[in-house]
Amino acid sequence: MAVSADPPSQVQVHLFAGLREAMGWSEQLVELAPAADATPHQLWRQLGLQPAHPPAGVRVAINQQFATWDASLAAGDELAFLPPISGG
Amino acid sequence: MAVSADPPSQVQVHLFAGLREAMGWSEQLVELAPAADATPHQLWRQLGLQPAHPPAGVRVAINQQFATWDASLAAGDELAFLPPISGG
Amino acid sequence: MLAIQLEAEPFEPLQALAEWHQLLAAELGMLPAAESHFVGRVRPSGANDSPLTALELEHYPGMTEACIASLAAAAAGQHGATAVLVRHRIGLVLPGDPIVLVAIGADRRGPAQRCCQELLEALKHDAPFWKREWHADGSSAWITGNTAL
Amino acid sequence: MLAIQLEAEPFEPLQALAEWHQLLAAELGMLPAAESHFVGRVRPSGANDSPLTALELEHYPGMTEACIASLAAAAAGQHGATAVLVRHRIGLVLPGDPIVLVAIGADRRGPAQRCCQELLEALKHDAPFWKREWHADGSSAWITGNTAL
Numbered sequence: 001m002a003v004s005a006d007p008p009s010q011v012q013v014h015l016f017a018g019l020r021e022a023m024g025w026s027e028q029l030v031e032l033a034p035a036a037d038a039t040p041h042q043l044w045r046q047l048g049l050q051p052a053h054p055p056a057g058v059r060v061a062i063n064q065q066f067a068t069w070d071a072s073l074a075a076g077d078e079l080a081f082l083p084p085i086s087g088g
Numbered sequence: 089m090a091v092s093a094d095p096p097s098q099v100q101v102h103l104f105a106g107l108r109e110a111m112g113w114s115e116q117l118v119e120l121a122p123a124a125d126a127t128p129h130q131l132w133r134q135l136g137l138q139p140a141h142p143p144a145g146v147r148v149a150i151n152q153q154f155a156t157w158d159a160s161l162a163a164g165d166e167l168a169f170l171p172p173i174s175g176g
Numbered sequence: 177m178l179a180i181q182l183e184a185e186p187f188e189p190l191q192a193l194a195e196w197h198q199l200l201a202a203e204l205g206m207l208p209a210a211e212s213h214f215v216g217r218v219r220p221s222g223a224n225d226s227p228l229t230a231l232e233l234e235h236y237p238g239m240t241e242a243c244i245a246s247l248a249a250a251a252a253g254q255h256g257a258t259a260v261l262v263r264h265r266i267g268l269v270l271p272g273d274p275i276v277l278v279a280i281g282a283d284r285r286g287p288a289q290r291c292c293q294e295l296l297e298a299l300k301h302d303a304p305f306w307k308r309e310w311h312a313d314g315s316s317a318w319i320t321g322n323t324a325l
Numbered sequence: 326m327l328a329i330q331l332e333a334e335p336f337e338p339l340q341a342l343a344e345w346h347q348l349l350a351a352e353l354g355m356l357p358a359a360e361s362h363f364v365g366r367v368r369p370s371g372a373n374d375s376p377l378t379a380l381e382l383e384h385y386p387g388m389t390e391a392c393i394a395s396l397a398a399a400a401a402g403q404h405g406a407t408a409v410l411v412r413h414r415i416g417l418v419l420p421g422d423p424i425v426l427v428a429i430g431a432d433r434r435g436p437a438q439r440c441c442q443e444l445l446e447a448l449k450h451d452a453p454f455w456k457r458e459w460h461a462d463g464s465s466a467w468i469t470g471n472t473a474l
Contacts, residue, residue, distance in 0.1 A: 017234050017306035018318035057320065061304070064239035080236060084320040087233075087264070087305030088216060088276045088296055105383050105455035106467035145469060149453070152388035168385060172469040175382075175413070175454030176365060176425045176445055190339050190346070197339070206369065206421045212441075213362035216434065220355065272355045285365065289442050292361075296434060 009034070011073055013043065014080040019058070023049060038073040040081070049081065057084035097122070097163040101131065107146070107171045111137060126161040128169070137169065145172035177203055177259040177281075178248050182241060184267050189215045189277045196261045196279060208258050208281030212292035216276040218269050222309040223319060229310045230268045233275065236304040247298040255291035257282040264299070268310075326352055326408040326430075327397050331390060331415050338364045338412070338426045345410045345428060357407050357430030361441035365425040367418050371458040372468060379417045381457040381465070382424065389453045396447040404440035406431040413448070417459075 009032040020026045030047065032038045040060040045052065060067050061080040073079060097120040108114045118135065120126045128148040133140065148155050149168040161167060179196055193213065200207055222228045248260045259281035269275055278296050282288035299305075307319040328345055342362065349356055371377045397409045408430035418424055427445050431437035448454075456468040 014236070016236060016304070017308070018320070021318075061236070061239060064236070064242060066302075080239070082236070082304055083306060083318070085301060085304055086307045086319045087303045088300035102385070104385060104453070105457070106469070109467075149385070149388060152385070152391060154451075168388070170385070170453055171455060171467070173450060173453055174456045174468045175452045176449035190343050194339050207366055209366050209368045211362075211364040211366075213360075213364075214434065214438065215360040215362075217356055217358050217360075219358045219432075283368075285363065285445060289363065289438070293438050 009038075009075040011038070011043065011075070012078045013047065014078065015049075016080065017083045019049070019081055019083045023047075032073065032075065039070045040067065040073070040079055041069040043073065043079060044069075044081065054081075058082065059085070097126075099126070099131065099161055099163070100166045101135065102166065102168040103137075104168065105171045107137070107169055111135075120161065120163065127158045128155065128161070128167060129157040131161065131167060132157075132169065142169075146170065147173070178245060178252070179259075179261045180241065180244050180248060181263050182235065183263055183265050186269075186273050187263055187265070187277075189213075189263070189274050192261070192263050192277055193279060196259075200259055200281060204258065208283065208288075210282050210285040210288040211279065212282075212285075212288040213277070213279045214292055214296050215274055216296075217274050218271045220271040222311070223317070226311055228271055229312050230270055231275070232268050232308040232310060232316070233264075233266045234306040234308070235266050240304045243303045244299065247302060248295060251291050251295040251298060252280075255280075255282065255287040255294075257287055257291045260291075260295065262295070262299070264303075264305070266305075327394060327401070328408075328410045329390065329393050329397060330412050331384065332412055333414075333416050335418075335422050336412055336414070336426075338362075338423050341410070341412050341426055342428060345408075349408055349430060353407065357432065357437075359431050359434040359437040360428060361431075361434075361437040362426070362428045363441055363445050364423055365445075366423050367420045369420040371460070372466070375460055377420055377458055378461050379419055379459045380424070381417050381459060382413075382415045383455040383457070384415050385453040392452045393448065396451060397444060400440050400444040400447060401429075404429075404431065404436040404443070406436055406440045409440070409444065411444070411448070413452075413454070415454075 010029050014027045059082040099118050102115045147170040218231045252260050257280045261279040263277040265275045280288045280292040308316050310316045367380045401409050406429045410428040412426040414424045429437045429441040459465045
């Protein structure tokens, strides 16, 4: 069918610092569930990231820009979960 | 007489910057009037410094410490009139 | 004028400032009337006063640089600063070694100082860096907040 | 630790900071975790936008040095700063040349920055310095206030 020839809807997910270490991986190509309205929040659950409800200090970036937890993800996006920042 | 053998009551007066230039001198040994209660304010008048009433921005130092216009001067003191400061 | 650099190796803040001065003199013809600098170095002890062997700085390649550039441009614009320099370490940094250098050039002291202060806070809170403290016994801990102001 | 110096000749702020670092490293064994610097230079034009050929700085020998030392000690004490450096020009200073360098070492960024800012304001308002602007036509004028913050 024509539909099966479509490229899979994938998102590249990055974890950093304590979150990366707790989960044991730093990046993953994740298949978006077809017809699902994918958001960072939904992917956090889909990937089984802990704790199940993302802690207040954790931020989200889509394509290397800060984004909200309910932003819409599109195929090919780069999504990152950023634990509490401590620079400078 | 014993009194005439006393050392004269002198104060060293310093002027700076615009005040020095306006008056045409930078330091002077000034004789304190005997029995006068000498103060910076009184010396400003005695020296004929201009304007007759010292402007708000001008400050006074006695022995290189900021002082008030009505502080008591003693023989040997170093008195300075400091026009508005602009350092740094 | 923004000059931003992540440093994977130890850097000398005064050397970085000297290079920045050369750049400024070449671009502006003259150094700015007011300059404010901040240098931050690794403390010898960590969050719970235990001695540190090193501080590790993780970042998000690409996003961190872009983020610093955008924070720097925003701070410069807001305060009317002429020039901004940011050098920030990544990787393992030893106690006493510089982590961050922020320098601002402006025409007046107030904007230079305020811009320097605000950009430093912005870097601490809004640029993706993560610090991990390493201890003598080989243990380590990620820091989840900033040091007190 | 106070390091204060009046400079009758041009000085290089980064060189002065390098010497200060050597002194700090020798005295404290390690450089402070937070350092805030300010450098002020002569602007190319004066109070009424006319080009300057030079700025002249007059001071009160003895009192000026003592005054800076006491302002520096007070600021350091108030903010808990570890180290203070002040270098201040006297005499004729050319456009673009440094007039003042203030550097503060402290354990935290807030005290370092606040101490640097407050000491600079104190120097501007409470240390006996007087500035005279010299113009190309040989005329000059004493400045009776500070530049805007």
